[in-house]
Amino acid sequence: MxxxxxxxxxxxxxxxxxxxxxxxxxxxxxxxxxxxxxxxxxxxxxxxxxxxxxxxxxxxxxxxxxxxxxxxxxxxxxxxxxxxxxxxxxxxxxxxxxxxxxxxxxxxxxxxxxxxxxxxxxxxxxxxxxxxxxxxxxxxxxxxxxxxxxxxxxxxxxxxxxxxxxxxxxxxxxxxxxxxxxxxxxxxxxxxxxxxxxxxxxxxxxxxxxxxxxxxxxxxxxxxxxxxxxxxxxxMNLATDIHNLSSNNQIAIYPNPTENSLTFQCDESGFVEIISINGQILLSHRFTKGKTILNLSSLAKGVYLFRINLSDRILIRRVLKN
Structure with missing residues (x-):
């Protein structure tokens, strides 16, 4: 036995x-x-x-x-x-x-x-x-x-x-x-x-x-x-090129995780790129100060990088689509 x-x-x-x-x-x-x-x-x-x-x-x-x-x-x-x-x-x-x-x-x-x-x-x-x-x-x-x-x-x-x-x-x-x-x-x-x-x-x-x-x-x-x-x-991530968000530069991305749409809010204008985990740019969108709703229905489920390009710096956020 x-x-x-x-x-x-x-x-x-x-x-x-x-x-x-x-x-x-x-x-x-x-x-x-x-x-x-x-x-x-x-x-x-x-x-x-x-x-x-x-x-x-x-x-x-x-x-x-x-x-x-x-x-x-x-x-x-x-x-x-x-x-x-x-x-x-x-x-x-x-x-x-x-x-x-x-x-x-x-x-x-x-x-x-x-x-x-x-x-x-x-x-x-x-x-x-x-x-x-x-x-x-x-x-x-x-x-x-x-x-x-x-x-x-x-x-x-x-x-x-x-x-x-x-x-x-x-x-x-x-x-x-x-x-x-x-x-x-x-x-x-x-x-x-x-x-x-x-x-x-x-x-x-x-x-x-x-x-x-x-x-x-x-x-x-x-x-x-x-x-x-x-x-x-x-x-991919240099210490001087990607900055933490401060009270002087508020960016909000919600809801996260999300399904088909995402609200993006920033206190200045710029453009955002949605990038797959292997580096392919899937979507890009130019935004102005205030609130923007992004349509993500064309994206498959998974993790994506949001590269936010502002006048003097680049910010990166990770978003999960369910």
Whole structure:
């Protein structure tokens, strides 16, 4: 009886684990991918420091990777990459700090040529360049058989790992997830560190996710371009560009959540853009001082960003449509 109960529990846990899924590939419904030309991007990294990793950590006689340099991941995503190699890393800095705003705050771009050949990396942030906090990453890829050097991964089994999406589409990260971290000011992020995931399932080399699962990704990649290929880091929320509302500038958006219409009230004129979570501008409306009713009946249910453009600043609000 005890053995039967244990078996039942095992299959129940396995069933739940197997059904757990994350956002799908770029272009599919529910994807969180951020396109490189998205209007929600306001800045890019302007400085990088690279620490090279091995072409093959299990055969270090091959040496370290060589493709790209510290200038490669600076500026907009353009497929000009720096390869990190097994366990290699990059630290990127920005002209202005990143803040925890509405929705994802930054996105990391890799150069995968399709939705399945994905090379992954951990993402860490810092407020001072000394103490780094890692985003909780999850990999549900099986760990029984090694994914080969040209093997494939499923996007829906990957969460909070850079490289989840193909080239031209960034993996978004939301600083809100780190709000309880000590020694980190999520309203003032100055450094982002990208660390290549060694995809080996060999205990001697394996890297693990937040749940202590081995992360199985293409291994080995014994080439000068091995490991994670960092293209760029885009910023969506800059500390100096998105302001909290003050008593001198009242904006009201209600009801929120809403269904088909939304009342928008502001004490000055400007224009508002309604943006999907992946950066597509769906509606725009110019308004004058006072009250405006917006018709949202054409929008599907979900979360939307309202970018409110005023004469000297931009404000962001999040709205849920039921």
């Amino acid at each position: 005890k053995n039967k109960l244990t078996l039942v529990i095992f299959f129940l846990i396995s069933s739940v684990y197997a059904k757990a899924q994350y956002a799908p590939a770029a272009g599919q419904p529910g994807s969180t991918a951020v396109y490189k030309d998205s209007s929600i991007i306001v800045a890019w990294a302007n400085q990088a420091t690279i620490t090279r990793g091995w072409q093959n950590i299990a055969n270090q006689s091959l040496g370290k990777v060589t493709i790209g340099d510290a200038n490669s991941p600076v500026g907009a995503a353009d497929n000009n990459v720096v390869s990190l190699g097994d366990g290699g890393s990059a630290i990127l800095q920005f002209a202005k700090p990143i803040m925890n705003g509405t929705g994802p705050d930054f996105a990391v771009f890799e150069n995968a040529f399709d939705d399945y050949f994905l090379e992954l990396a951990f993402v860490e942030v810092s407020s001072d360049g000394q103490r780094y906090v890692r985003f909780p990453a999850h990999s549900l890829t099986q760990t029984i058989t090694q994914v080969g050097g040209f093997g494939q991964l499923q996007t829906v089994k990957i969460n909070n790992l850079a490289g989840k999406y193909k080239g031209g589409y960034g993996t978004p990260f939301d600083l809100e997830e780190l709000k309880d971290s000590t020694g980190l000011d999520i309203m003032h992020i100055t450094h982002i560190r990208i660390i290549d995931v060694v995809g080996s399932i060999d205990d001697a080399y394996a890297t693990r996710d937040t749940a202590n699962n081995k992360i199985n990704d293409p291994f080995p990649t014994p080439f000068p371009s091995g490991g994670f290929d960092l293209d760029a880091i885009a910023v």
